[in-house]
Amino acid sequence: MRKYYDEITRVAGNVVNVTAAGIGYDELAVITTSRGDSLAQVIRLEGDQVSLQIFAGTQGVSTGDRIRFLSRPMQVPFSDDLLGRVFDGSGKPRDGRPVVEADPVDIGSPAVNPVMRRQPDRMINTGIPMIDVFNSLVESQKLPIFSVAGEPYNELLARVGLQAEADVIILGGMGLRHDDYLKFRNTFEEGGVLGRTIMYIHTAADPVVECLLVPDQCLAIGEAYALQGKRVLCLLTDMTSFADSLKEIAITMEQIPSNRGYPGDLYTQLAKRYEKAVDFDGAGSMTLLACVTMPGDDVTHPVPDNTGYITEGQFYLRNGRIEPFGSLSRLKQQVNGDSSRDDHRAIMDGCLQLYSSCREAREKKAMGFETSAWDEKLLKYGELFEAKIMDLSVNIMLFDALDLCWEILAECFEPVETGMRRTILEKHWPHELAAEKEEAAVS
């Protein structure tokens, strides 16, 4: 016999207070309203007052409604039947197919013991030279894409999803526009990966609390697969919507805001999600790629700022290109050393240092100063580099990309001008190409 509570004492924001006893913190409840049933979660206990966050929002909640507590935390059903399916933030099917019946897993499990993590050392090939060569993506890495509205960040995310060799792809959409969701669906369908994809989609029209649950569900399922030995790729977009939902709820709960209205525990809340990226010692892994839109293109905004400190690097997407400066994969050292070609690091540093000098030369030129012969070389290099390497449409594998970098360097510079170590230059400098160039110059 289930016990119902019906003494609702307060309704404010998305939170309902009810008089009840013997309720556990973080427990789940169901509220039955005239609009139907909605899940709710205990977020505060004080005496006999229980504060519940209502997932579907409090619109239409009546003081006469009834609440039933489930004596368990939030859970998601977990089985292979999830593959190819689409759900909303509260876990209900969004694709018109039946509910998945399976043994559930808890969401928001405790932290992984750090000694049970492996050191990541497997590169994920994306075919995008700006990632593979300059900032390699590594299995179990957590990496955000910093961008602004209007940039093709969702396309980039979808492309990585298609090309990465993952056993399971989980897409979490927060505050997504409905057509963006359809685009993801179509891309995955055309790419033939829909059969190993699970989507949890919260669209901008859905209740705000459901937005908070999207990453938790994705990560709980991802973790369960990783524990089974699968290599999981989790794509989340857009984490700024998630943070905004946190803000909205914290403020309705009358918490003291810390920075631009965001709650003081924003860092902890984000870290708890991102830290779920893991390479289990003796089981599978979960890689996490997230989009973070920067309000006003401001990287010091609390959301990108806190994210940057949590994640293992970041990609900046600007003007449709992955920006080489600022973009960083902290784990690249794990995969671009002995396990890659010996010139990988030299190319990575050398090409970027020259490209940085090229930008200086451009500024000089733009301000109308005389350009030296050295500047001319840099300018030429910059153009080739942008067209052949930086462009997002370029799709080549790592070693081909390295060879291409050498060709570009040889076309523009003398070996000593590259600032690279002699041993590397002797081994990799494409001499035939340089000789051809000289011949061409002579004739």
Add this chain to the structure above:
Amino acid sequence: MHGKIVAVFGNMVIAEARSEVVQNSVGYCCRDDGAKLLSEVIRIRGRRVDLQVFEETRGLKVGDNVEFEKEMLSVDLGPGLLGQIYDGLQNPLPQLAKEVGYFLEPGKYIHGLDLEKKWDCTPAVEVGATVRAGDKLATCPEGIFKHEIMVPFSWSGDFTVKEITPAGSYTVEQQIAVLTDSDGNDRPVTMQQRWPVKRPLAVCKRRLMPEHPLITQVRIIDSMFPIVRGGTYCIPGPFGAGKTVLQQIMSRHAEVDIVIIAACGERAGEVVETIREFPEIKDPRTGKSLMERTIIICNTSAMPVAAREASVYTAATLAEYYRQMGLHVLLLADSTSRWAQAMREVSGRLEEIPGEEAFPAYLESRIAGFYERAAALELNDGRVASVTIGGTVSPAGGNFEEPVTQGTLKVVGAFHGLSRARSDARRYPSIDPLESWSKYKGIIDPAKVEKLRNVLVRGNEVKQMMTVVGEEGTPIDDFAVMLKSELFDNCYLQQNAFDDVDGATSPDRQQLVFGKILEVMDTDFGFEDRKQARDVMFKLQDLFRNWNYEAPDSDEYKTSIEKIDSFIAAKGR
């Protein structure tokens, strides 16, 4: 001592106490499935006691029991700490993994020291001797060190040794001595003792002026912005500027006996790197694994936030304990901003009046109190020992004008500010040579350091000017200064941390290279035009750079010096 829970909110619990409660003492919230969650009393109002719980509070109910203890949050001190990996509350993580698997389990605690292991203990005093707190009673080998068993630090007054066990193997719980106090009471001593983490531990004759340079083998630090044993320094920097890599380099090469790494609210991945790599790396000075001189305190960002606040104190206490044995300890706290944020979260839940950026008003005094635990001491037996503290700061938006950075700058002796511009240009380590400072004296004559710093400042001015007047508007002499400052930056200040040779430069070598760079600075190359100037300096840079990669005893090393000498003598012609 008991109480009952009346409210739960995040990691805060309010309990109604039925007996005496001590501020900052430990309490256990008893979940109805039997788990006891460690918590700390942080406020008392009438019979209402606010506790911060060091675990997730999921499942706690109003009416659940709270058990209060008199003791403050403490750690166990004794042999077996070295090489361990602890969480912020001194639970050994490898043992936890053995017992509960992949995930951490709330309410699961394990004693900080191995209770089964036997240590070869040798007495160091005789029956009848008079001893005081901190005096050595016995020793036992722990890895490469001689661990000293001392009279518990919390005991006051003189004691007479009544019994001391003969040499043999004992566990940390076995009695090794009996001491008699001045009133004639006998008190047993074992190899372990407890100490509250938030109280500094310093039993000594006096505090010394820290002045012995702490060599890190990082050129820009040792030569330009040195640190000393017993001193403090901070590394603020935006994300991605290389704070953590720098800390890792320090922990490998720093010339100290013991390194304690407090990974406070940072990525688990970083700790994993240390955990996996350190056992493999040989300590160049002892030939043993680096892990034998390292303790890792790891409370990563996904682990409970209240324990994060405690973790830096746990680390400081362990550091101070080894200092009492006459050792030099380096404590690396990464990152103190996460620690400060943990304070902010707790303060917010207590609904205290917020200060700047919602940090609590006591932020600065807490920061100062933490760094003050670093010191060089003259111990009671005359030995000199030290704890050096280096803290990273992660300022919001990379802006140093925020409360944590400012609070830290007031109390540290050296400032290694990392710059985004330098890391973007891949100039590593990205310590900004123009903004950083150190109040300590290092291995290079300060007058020479000042001279090169001026070259950098001048070089930077010329660079700024060139963006306005262009290269053709810059006098050739200024242009030469700019090229010289670039050479110093590229070939000395920058260092490739991933190269075996370049990654670590001995003090002798630093002095040698520094001297050669000074020679270059003092040479008038008599450049005719900018192109020639650039070519000459590029060649010289190439010589220096390759020299940096050459092992000190190799033939190439000697040839490089000769080449540089003749290049300077010929003024590049």
